[in-house]
Amino acid sequence: MNEMSRPLVLVVEDEAPLVTLLRYNLEKQGFRVDEAGDGGEALAKITESPPDIVLLDWMLPTLSGIEICRQIRRRPATRNLPVIMLTARAEDQDAVRGLDTGADDYITKPFNTEALIARMRALLRRAGTVPTKNRLGFLDIDLDPATHRVMRNGRTLHLGPTEFRLLEFFLRHPKRVFSREDVLNAVWGRDIHVEPRTVDVHIRRLRKAINGPGETDLVRTVRAAGYALDAEAA
Ligand code: CA
8 A cells, every 4th residue: 555545543642652552553554643642732733734534532631632623623624524532431421422522433441443443444434535446536527546547527637647646635535625745745755855836836737637628626726725626616
């Protein structure tokens, strides 16, 4: 599996031994892992390098897991971000269940890592971010990673290799806003030095390649934030 197709998990947890354990098991299962020890750090990381899923501890210093979850749901870019809440047995399970936290699922500590990973995969599959052999699609665009064929509205599109990878990246995270840095890291890789402006050049080429006359521009420019694959372009 290449770097780009491995789902990124943000673990928001203040108990270091649990973070170490989760990182070890998740990486073994093909996830990339990012960590945050409190709410401020979590929200900053979600903005800087958007994860595919968040494991969120309920009891955290400063902001509680519930408050972090509410903030995630409030932001348009992360409204649909899958969140699994980690709770301790001592916490009132009925309260956890009954509260409108906005979390997609929760798991009680101590938990079995395999059970957690199974739930994560189910959520990711629902969110469409688990890599499959299937085609990737968004509205009238269709990309087949196996054959590298891209179609829009029934016609074949001709993309350069970088534009193809850009489109594949956006199709794996539709409607999510990515900064130029995020795009650079995902499409070019962290080890390669490329000027952020290079992203703009390739975005322009991508637009030219995928948008036919009279068709909706599917690449949205978000002022001071970056780009997203989205139909509400104008
Ligand atoms: Ca805790």
